[in-house]
Amino acid sequence: MRAFKHLGEREFMPAVIAPNICDQNFAGCFPARICPEGAFSFDEALQQVIIDSSLCGTCPGPCTNFCDHYAIRYLPDPDEFDVLRAQTLGEIDEATATEQMAEVKAAAKTEQELPASGPVRSIRTDEFEPVVLQSELPVVIDFWAAWCGPCQAMAPVFEKLAEQYQDFIRFVKVNIDEEPALAARFRVQSIPTLGFFLGGQLIDLLTGALNEQQLQSVLYEFLSIARQQQSIEAEGSTLIDGEPS
Numbered sequence: 001m002r003a004f005k006h007l008g009e010r011e012f013m014p015a016v017i018a019p020n021i022c023d024q025n026f027a028g029c030f031p032a033r034i035c036p037e038g039a040f041s042f043d044e045a046l047q048q049v050i051i052d053s054s055l056c057g058t059c060p061g062p063c064t065n066f067c068d069h070y071a072i073r074y075l076p077d078p079d080e081f082d083v084l085r086a087q088t089l090g091e092i093d094e095a096t097a098t099e100q101m102a103e104v105k106a107a108a109k110t111e112q113e114l115p116a117s118g119p120v121r122s123i124r125t126d127e128f129e130p131v132v133l134q135s136e137l138p139v140v141i142d143f144w145a146a147w148c149g150p151c152q153a154m155a156p157v158f159e160k161l162a163e164q165y166q167d168f169i170r171f172v173k174v175n176i177d178e179e180p181a182l183a184a185r186f187r188v189q190s191i192p193t194l195g196f197f198l199g200g201q202l203i204d205l206l207t208g209a210l211n212e213q214q215l216q217s218v219l220y221e222f223l224s225i226a227r228q229q230q231s232i233e234a235e236g237s238t239l240i241d242g243e244p245s
Helices: 030-034 078-088 094-113 125-133 149-165 180-185 212-242
Strands: 015-017 040-043 048-051 072-074 120-122 139-144 170-175 193-198 201-207
Touching: 015 048, 015 078, 072 078, 078 094, 120 149, 125 139, 125 170, 125 180, 139 149, 149 170, 149 212, 193 212, 201 212
Parallel strands: 120 170, 139 170
Antiparallel strands: 015 072, 040 048, 139 193, 193 201
């Protein structure tokens, strides 16, 4: 569990005291006296000065600058702080802390590199199966290229209707110059081409740029087909479940 969380626009900046460095003189602890959040206390059971990191508020960690023994540690990132806190309190050794910190930073880097979420997702060939074939929603793919004028003209329409239908249809874009294997797999000869997938199967390809009214009509028809298919599957399941033994 994270030691602090985002709350609206506030970010909690936690700190922890290294018990083997602190002199445990709470009465003479200057950082404790000036802490605006009252996060410092003395734990009678542990006989240690401690910081309740959940109370640290938006304080950017100035207490670290006022500790005569340099016993206070803090990190702004919640996951990195969890590792730092565990190491500081002796819950994990230095080698484990180094390993866990590397994993945290690698995960953060991967998350930063992911494309921004939105109603339209651009995919690579290796993402095709999980994003398209395994999708629980019907999927429409826009096969396009940067040099294609009609593709560029249709892009805003695709984005706009994706916003409208994103709860019912997954909208995907495939750049055929970057992912030629996907274009070849579905025999995309010219662009823009829209591919319509239902239950992991390609059910139709439509070539040529569409205006908003045309694309909306096509999407409505696609949804109708998807719902009919769902009804057929539901009825089949009911018949199987209700079949007498």
